[in-house]
Amino acid sequence: MTDQWPRYEVFKQDRPDGPFRNVGSVHAPDAELALMNARDVFARRPSCVALWVVPDAVIVRRTAEEFAREKGGRDERETEDIIQYAVFSKQSQRQAMTYVDYVGELAARSPVEALHRATETFRESPGIVWWVCPASAIVPSDPDDLPGFAAATGKMFRMPNQYHTIFTMQKIRRGEEGDD
């Protein structure tokens, strides 16, 4: 038993037509508050035009290595109904922000089938990590939220390095305090 609120993965779109990229997660009692928390944690400074939240519990993940190990041992007990799955993949280790991006949707009988079909369907984006979730589990922000996302990005703020603290402390240590 845990007294923590459930975790929601957060996907952020930086510009219209840009990809929805996983930026991290928030805890929240429900999707509505998860979206609100996501706005505060991930969209206050960076550019953002839309957010998705997805309950962590419905996401199934595989790395490329896990796929390789599963070869031949694939779970064939796919008895569930065919539904649409959203597919996300991480394609690079090079950048500082190596998170999964939304790449599209496909129909499958189970998350595992969706994962295996994703690697074939989205062949042009060879993934290092794959996530799938029922497409219906994605809770998007409302288009009316847009002014709320834009409000904070247009605001002036100072980064810590703009205070010249290190430079000022060096001057003070050299006994040059107050010379400017």
Place this chain on the structure above:
Amino acid sequence: MDDVMGQALADRLMVMGDDELILAHRNSEWAGHAPILEEDIAFANIALDEMGHASIWYGLRGELTGEDTDRLIFFRNPGQYRNVQLVELPKGDWAFSMVRQYLFDAAENIQLGYLKASAYRPLAEAAAKIATEEAYHLRHTGLWLRRLGLGTEESHARTQAALDSLWPYAQQLFMSLPDDTALFEAGIIPDAALLRREWEGKVRPILAECGLAISDGAMPRRDIPRTEHTEYLVALLSELQSVARLDPEAEW
């Protein structure tokens, strides 16, 4: 704008700035103490927004009076502050801070709606800018109010207790200053009585939906002027102003 009108507007802007500044300070006391990390960040954001709004109102006042915002904030004594007592009360529990923020946000949203059409253009422009953030604040506190009011027995009891103590204080938000009439007649600010009616029309049904009751019997016995403060403002300002007053000439 003539001198009399200018002074009346300067007085009104100080009221608006002081309400936001003191509320921002109270909200900032939750930093590191909110019930969950995400809410800690969100409420700190709201506190920063309110502080930014205070700075905008003081700035508009400064354009009329030539005063410097930092001097206004750090070198006025408690008796010179014009905020309502609602915002200076200690932060209380989470329900108390949420209910206070909700009642204040609801009033501010309605006021900003009118100020966007103010005949004093700088005020109208500032209101339009602030309104987007305030709409978000109201949504934030509205979502919380619902969950606290309809949540557990304990969350409901705490929220009801907060409303019981805050409702009478909230009435002070709608008290006119002596020279507000001239500003209203010039189309610069809305009528306070109208704001109060709209505010009640908005918050009463929402509070009821959240399972919360308003005890109308507990209204203040007299109108409290904005020159009167509780002892809590003295302690708050002594903390808020302590660093600036260590070296009044320091540049930041």
